[in-house]
Amino acid sequence: MSVVTMEFSVSKMKEMIKSQGSKRVSEDSAEELADVLETFAGDVSEEAIAVANDKGRKTVRGEDIRDALK
Template identity: 50%
Template sequence: MADDYSTIADDHEFSKSKIHQFLKEAGDMRVGDDAVEELRDELEEFAEKRGSQGVDHASSEGRKTVRREDIRATRR
């Protein structure tokens, strides 16, 4: 049975196919759908949090544009 990792649009920002590819490249193992879903959820949560913090940082600096430095400033 072939896995279907098409890029059909859904409610996620990261495609299942790309997450599957990342996991496959990390090691020579099979990758379960549940692992793909979990990593995708964690990446989206991380991106939303860092993005929001970057927006807050840019705003506190009096800018309307989020820059690389704003995202980097959110590292802790």
């Protein structure tokens, strides 16, 4: 399986953390959140692909993502 590099922008990660009530957000914390989310998204994607394959489809649908999270 090929590895795709995703990138969540540091500025969006800072926005997300601030929206939860933080006044100040370090660059390091925003980068770490991006890394965690990218790992999580990759894991969910792999599981969703397996779910779609089990259902006999090549196309991953929203329902496959939801099923992968169960």
